């Protein structure tokens with residue numbers, strides 16, 4: 160009803176929809192370095208929020224932006240706004256308010272998004288059932304590899320390195336896939352902290368177990384060139400990929416594949432939901448892999 164310019168934005172809820180709300184903060188030194196391209200940072204600040212809407216199957220509507228910056232630099236702000244606006248326009252997500260303040264330390268960027276989903280159709284972490292198939296969109300581990308490349312901890316061919324750094328700095332929120340999965344998937348989460356960490360949330364909240372087949376985990380050509388040990392760590396624990404991890408009954412397989420086509424992204428079946436209460440990764444001989452516990456910790 161009313162956007163930017165007054166003390167509040169005004170929204171008119173409709174009777175047959177639920178609102179989906181989410182907020183995420185990016186902090187300098189933790190989630191990004193001061194040297195990052197500001198246009199990429201604008202993109203990412205909104206993308207991580209849209210990814211949460213995607214994980215619920217919600218359609219983006221509008222967002223609020225709170226910026227705390229050490230100094231006002233018009234060139235930086237212009238580039239930041241360009242990256243932010245381009246992604247917002249792509250998803251019809253309108254800026255309805257915000258705030259800018261000075262930060263005595265590093266920059267922080269907080270975005271709050273609002274989306275809508277038809278009543279009863281939101282995808283939750285708690286809906287997985289034993290026997291469901293476990294699916295993952297795209298490939299995982301590329302953002303962790305991109306970070307390692309930036310920090311000189313890994314090497315890759317120039318074209319592959321560009322792709323991985325792009326995945327780290329400009330993730331693609333799987334909004335269309337999430338929407339297409341509304342009446343198909345039983346549960347969903349976006350992969351922000353690593354496949355195993357995020358699958359752990361589905362397992363805990365659905366009170367189920369899960370078996371992941373290592374050989375089925377989708378890995379990019381760049382990641383497949385890396386040594387086996389880091390490949391495994393980044394695939395299972397690498398964060399910041401913003402793919403969707405979801406479950407669906409086995410008989411919905413064709414509908415999952417059709418949703419993936421509408422979502423414009425490949426999906427892979429990576430395992431099965433069990434009733435064991437345990438989360439295991441199996442090798443080709445169905446032996447349990449020691450997957451370690453190190454979760455993704457950004458720049459720490």
Ligand SMILES: [Mg+2]
Pocket residue numbers: 210211214348349351
């Ligand atoms: Mg999330």
